[in-house]
Amino acid sequence: MDHFNRKNGVLHAEDVAIPQIAADVGTPVYVYSTATLERHAQVLKAALADLPRVHIAFAIKANPNLAVLGVLARNGYGADVVSGGELKRALAAGMKPEDIVFSGVGKTRRELQLGLDEGIGQFNIELEEEGAVLAELAHAQGKIAPAVLRVNPDVDAGTHAKISTGKAENKFGVAIDSALGIFDRLSKLPGLNLRGVAIHIGSQLKTLDPLEAAYKRIGELVAELRAAGHDITHVDLGGGLGVPYRPGETVSSAEEFGAMVKRVTQGWDVTLMFEPGRFICGNAGVLVTEVIWVKPASGNPYVIVDAAMNDLARPALYDAYHEFEAVEPTGEKFVANIAGPVCETGDTFAMGREIDVVRSGDLAIFRTAGAYGATMASTYNSRPLVPEVLVSGDKYAVVADRIQAETIMGAERVPEWAR
Numbered sequence: 001m002d003h004f005n006r007k008n009g010v011l012h013a014e015d016v017a018i019p020q021i022a023a024d025v026g027t028p029v030y031v032y033s034t035a036t037l038e039r040h041a042q043v044l045k046a047a048l049a050d051l052p053r054v055h056i057a058f059a060i061k062a063n064p065n066l067a068v069l070g071v072l073a074r075n076g077y078g079a080d081v082v083s084g085g086e087l088k089r090a091l092a093a094g095m096k097p098e099d100i101v102f103s104g105v106g107k108t109r110r111e112l113q114l115g116l117d118e119g120i121g122q123f124n125i126e127l128e129e130e131g132a133v134l135a136e137l138a139h140a141q142g143k144i145a146p147a148v149l150r151v152n153p154d155v156d157a158g159t160h161a162k163i164s165t166g167k168a169e170n171k172f173g174v175a176i177d178s179a180l181g182i183f184d185r186l187s188k189l190p191g192l193n194l195r196g197v198a199i200h201i202g203s204q205l206k207t208l209d210p211l212e213a214a215y216k217r218i219g220e221l222v223a224e225l226r227a228a229g230h231d232i233t234h235v236d237l238g239g240g241l242g243v244p245y246r247p248g249e250t251v252s253s254a255e256e257f258g259a260m261v262k263r264v265t266q267g268w269d270v271t272l273m274f275e276p277g278r279f280i281c282g283n284a285g286v287l288v289t290e291v292i293w294v295k296p297a298s299g300n301p302y303v304i305v306d307a308a309m310n311d312l313a314r315p316a317l318y319d320a321y322h323e324f325e326a327v328e329p330t331g332e333k334f335v336a337n338i339a340g341p342v343c344e345t346g347d348t349f350a351m352g353r354e355i356d357v358v359r360s361g362d363l364a365i366f367r368t369a370g371a372y373g374a375t376m377a378s379t380y381n382s383r384p385l386v387p388e389v390l391v392s393g394d395k396y397a398v399v400a401d402r403i404q405a406e407t408i409m410g411a412e413r414v415p416e417w418a419r
């Protein structure tokens with residue numbers, strides 16, 4: 001459920017008409033709904049409320065905008081971060097250090113040090129050597145780093161290959177059959193409190209079966225680790241819950257997820273940690289765009305919009321589907337291709353899709369753009385960096401400026417010898 005609905009035929013974000021934002025801020029522009037963010041945050045919290053001890057860390061890679069993070073911090077969410085930059089953002093947004101989990105397969109010494117300096121809640125270790133380095137850094141400063149070991153359960157998440165992370169051949173985590181040995185060795189090191197395990201098998205999972213299979217393997221590992229004398233107090237179950245992108249598409253609900261987790265983790269007696277990203281913010285954002293041309297072609301006409309693959313990369317990267325809708329539809333439909341102005345054939349949002357009839361100058365939206373949208377934007381083709389707007393009721397504010405080519409050029413230097 002989201003809060004992007006039509007009132008008197010005009011698409012609104014909560015109580016704000018999209019054309020008003022477009023007139024004020026220009027296009028393309030991402031628009032987020034506070035009510036939708038809060039709703040999803042609460043729905044997931046409620047679905048997990050029955051579990052004994054729970055920690056929810058928003059995977060801020062999905063939407064790191066400070067205002068968005070602020071909404072989630074207010075709703076009791078911590079942060080799952082994967083870089084020093086994300087760590088700084090989580091803190092800047094008001095998330096408490098102890099509520100921050102640091103994931104990522106390539107944390108540098110400098111990033112590990114930053115995490116120690118800030119006193120974050122947990123490091124998710126991806127390989128033995130990383131654990132040893134973290135222990136050494138912490139010990140040198142008389143600290144003890146709270147950590148869990150990320151395990152690769154070798155489960156097929158059944159999602160797009162580029163966002164699947166739990167197969168043996170993926171770069172993430174340690175092989176499940178080597179976990180006990182690594183745990184034995186790392187847990188002897190001073191400076192490290194290795195207190196549990198973590199998994200994350202992939203993103204945009206539409207069914208719970210792969211998650212359930214992975215969680216069961218982790219449950220067996222927890223029993224094995226305990227039998228070997230290890231004190232296991234935390235299990236991080238990652239993120240991955242999918243959202244509907246197409247009209248009528250069904251995905252598992254938060255309630256179904258909560259019930260499955262409760263059933264599978266019965267008796268584990270640990271703090272369960274979660275790292276949802278897309279589920280919280282995916283449907284809480286749209287990308288507003290203006291139609292530049294409707295260009296006749298030998299096949300279907302091309303609707304050329306002012307948003308491009310640099311603003312919303314998902315269709316070009318993962319062949320992702322984003323629903324396209326006119327802001328003030330006439331009710332007529334036609335079959336068209338939708339593309340942006342970037343000089344690549346890959347800058348195509350849809351081919352041969354039945355959509356609202358639009359004309360040059362009309363406004364339209366791509367839905368479900370709140371996760372992995374603005375954060376993956378670039379300035380390719382020297383296009384400005386796309387701005388972001390947050391709506392709450394009848395209020396709205398620009399929460400990220402459009403960064404113009406002049407500003408970007410301002411960070412570039414031409415040395416004397418290159419002139």
Ligand code: LLP
Nearest residue numbers: 059103200203204239240275276277278372
């Ligand atoms: N935890 C870890 C360790 C992760 O790697 C990820 C996502 C998450 C949590 C959050 O997963 P979510 O709940 O959002 O599925 N750019 C891609 C998605 C990449 C996901 C990377 N990892 C896309 O646009 O589909």
